[in-house]
Amino acid sequence: MKALDISVLGYALLGLVDLKPSSGYDLRKVFAETAMGNYSSSPGAIYPALERLQSQKLIRGVVENSTGLRRRRVYHSTPAGTAQLGKWLSKPIEQSEVMRGAQELMLRFGFMEHVLGAESAVNFLEEFRAALKTYLSGLEAYARTNGKQMPLSGRLALESGIRGYRGMYDWTAYALRAYRQSLTSQPQSPIETAQGGLR
Amino acid sequence: MKALDISVLGYALLGLVDLKPSSGYDLRKVFAETAMGNYSSSPGAIYPALERLQSQKLIRGVVENSTGLRRRRVYHSTPAGTAQLGKWLSKPIEQSEVMRGAQELMLRFGFMEHVLGAESAVNFLEEFRAALKTYLSGLEAYARTNGKQMPLSGRLALESGIRGYRGMYDWTAYALRAYRQSLTSQPQSPIETAQGGLR
DNA sequence: TCCACCATGTAACTGGTTACATGATTAC
DNA sequence: GTAATCATGTAACCAGTTACATGGTGGA
Numbered sequence: 153m154k155a156l157d158i159s160v161l162g163y164a165l166l167g168l169v170d171l172k173p174s175s176g177y178d179l180r181k182v183f184a185e186t187a188m189g190n191y192s193s194s195p196g197a198i199y200p201a202l203e204r205l206q207s208q209k210l211i212r213g214v215v216e217n218s219t220g221l222r223r224r225r226v227y228h229s230t231p232a233g234t235a236q237l238g239k240w241l242s243k244p245i246e247q248s249e250v251m252r253g254a255q256e257l258m259l260r261f262g263f264m265e266h267v268l269g270a271e272s273a274v275n276f277l278e279e280f281r282a283a284l285k286t287y288l289s290g291l292e293a294y295a296r297t298n299g300k301q302m303p304l305s306g307r308l309a310l311e312s313g314i315r316g317y318r319g320m321y322d323w324t325a326y327a328l329r330a331y332r333q334s335l336t337s338q339p340q341s342p343i344e345t346a347q348g349g350l351r
Numbered sequence: 352m353k354a355l356d357i358s359v360l361g362y363a364l365l366g367l368v369d370l371k372p373s374s375g376y377d378l379r380k381v382f383a384e385t386a387m388g389n390y391s392s393s394p395g396a397i398y399p400a401l402e403r404l405q406s407q408k409l410i411r412g413v414v415e416n417s418t419g420l421r422r423r424r425v426y427h428s429t430p431a432g433t434a435q436l437g438k439w440l441s442k443p444i445e446q447s448e449v450m451r452g453a454q455e456l457m458l459r460f461g462f463m464e465h466v467l468g469a470e471s472a473v474n475f476l477e478e479f480r481a482a483l484k485t486y487l488s489g490l491e492a493y494a495r496t497n498g499k500q501m502p503l504s505g506r507l508a509l510e511s512g513i514r515g516y517r518g519m520y521d522w523t524a525y526a527l528r529a530y531r532q533s534l535t536s537q538p539q540s541p542i543e544t545a546q547g548g549l550r
Numbered sequence: 551t552c553c554a555c556c557a558t559g560t561a562a563c564t565g566g567t568t569a570c571a572t573g574a575t576t577a578c
Numbered sequence: 579g580t581a582a583t584c585a586t587g588t589a590a591c592c593a594g595t596t597a598c599a600t601g602g603t604g605g606a
Contacts, residue, residue, distance in 0.1 A: 159592095159593065159594090161593080161594080162593095175557075175558090176557075176558065176559090177556065177557050177558075180557095186493065186497075187490055187493060187494075187509050187512050189447075189450035189451060190450075190451050190452055192594095192595095194594075194595065194596075194597095195557090195558070195559065195560090196559090196560080196561090196594070196595065196596070196597085197593075197594050197595075199558065199559060199560090200559090200560090200593080200594090201593085201594090204593095223557080223558080223602090224556085224557065224558090225557090225558080248388075251388035251389075252388060252389050253389055253452065253454065255452065258508050258511055258512070259508075261504055261507070261508050262504055262505045262508035262509075263504070263505075264504050265502045265503055265504035265505070266502050266504070266505075270503070273503075273504050291386055294385065294386060295386075298385075303464045303465055304464055304469070304472075304529065304530065304533055305460055305461055305462070305463050305464035305465070305472050306461045306462075306464075306465075308460070308522075308525075308526045308529060309457050309458075309460050309461035310386050310461075311522070311525075311526075312457055312519065312522045312526075313386050313457070315518050315519075315521075315522050316515055316518055316519070318518075319514050319515055319517075319518040320511065320514075320515070322514075323507075323510070323511045323514050326507075326510075327507045327510075327511075330503065330507060331503065334503055358564095358565060358566090360565080360566080361565095374585075374586090375585075375586065375587090376584065376585050376586075379585095391566095391567095393566080393567065393568075393569095394585090394586070394587065394588090395566070395567065395568070395569085395587090395588080395589090396565080396566050396567075398586065398587060398588090399565080399566090399587095399588090400565085400566090403565095422574090422585080422586080423584085423585065423586090424585090424586080
């Protein structure tokens with residue numbers, strides 16, 4: 153099977169549809185109104201993206217006709233779609249993704265529990281934490297050596313980045329605590345992934 | 352004068368070149384090796400972007416031939432370029448930019464002192480702080496009402512976003528302190544912008 | 551009747567990604 | 579002489595942006 157290429161927006165859509173069957177309009181609202189404010193969200197972006205996913209057989213759109221409402225194409229994920237989503241979620245974390253702001257990593261984490269189960273989420277958090285630590289120490293070293301010769305606003309902008317990553321690093325500890333707690337209190341069975349072949 | 356459209360990468364390049372004349376290769380290294388890890392950075396992105404800026408007369412490339420080195424096209428900003436940069440930096444902060452992660456706003460802040468002077472940087476920080484406060488309270492309200500029905504990983508991903516913005520909000524206070532201190536200690540004259548017409 | 555909202559689409563454009571190509575200089 | 583690094587480019591492709599188009603439904 154050739155490697156399908158799917159944009160980040162595509163994965164965001166696939167993940168949302170896998171969580172809950174939705175129409176294009178529903179999905180647009182998610183991007184417009186919830187905390188997923190990045191990944192927007194114009195009709196010219198999401199309708200073609202949904203069509204692409206459908207042509208790859210990862211989702212299927214069914215026209216709702218039961219009620220007297222206007223035609224509404226509700227998409228749901230196929231087994232292949234869930235599998236593909238799981239594959240994406242299972243990718244090891246790369247340093248370059250951390251560098252680019254870790255937004256895609258957070259998106260992946262958001263879907264992880266539902267698709268791969270809580271243990272995977274914990275593993276991901278541990279890996280993420282390690283990657284953040286590496287990147288942070290690099291940033292801090294950079295700030296120490298180059299900070300003095302930067303204008304104040306540049307130095308502060310860099311400081312903002314460092315604080316952001318430090319905050320994320322702290323967050324991983326918080327999230328791990330939350331997960332460990334939920335795992336011990338109820339020995340939560342992970343949701344079965346639809347297919348076995350998630351390399 | 353028609354409104355030129357310049358991508359964020361274009362502004363990043365313009366700002367860097369305005370700080371210090373540089374070749375395409377120098378600029379690539381900045382994106383590859385410093386904390387400006389987003390905005391990359393392949394030759395296929397930055398060389399065409401530099402050409403576009405040059406065709407808009409915002410920068411000028413001069414081939415270095417003094418040394419025996421290989422031809423190296425060093426770009427420097429023109430007065431029109433500095434003016435355009437100032438115009439971009441002067442844009443009021445929009446909520447939508449905050450929502451998209453505030454990366455462009457941080458980029459703007461990084462260049463601000465050099466182009467518009469310290470007072471502008473302070474004003475920007477105050478505006479930014481207010482925008483963050485608004486956005487944060489919206490996010491927190493969203494988390495309160497929708498958090499319970501989200502899976503743990505989704506809830507935690509949201510929490511990460513909130514923490515990130517809260518961290519930025521705290522950072523604005525820190526940055527304002529740093530600026531006020533530097534302004535009172537030495538009554539630093541802002542660098543004159545090259546042209547008056549920054550609407 | 552007209553407005554606001556639900557809902558889906560399309561067409562033109564363009565900036566960035568990926569990958570390839572080239573050639574000069576320095577160090578070993 | 580050859581590998582690494584400096585340095586600049588180009589060409590194909592495509593996803594996302596902007597803007598426009600359409601048409602149903604419910605309420606004032």
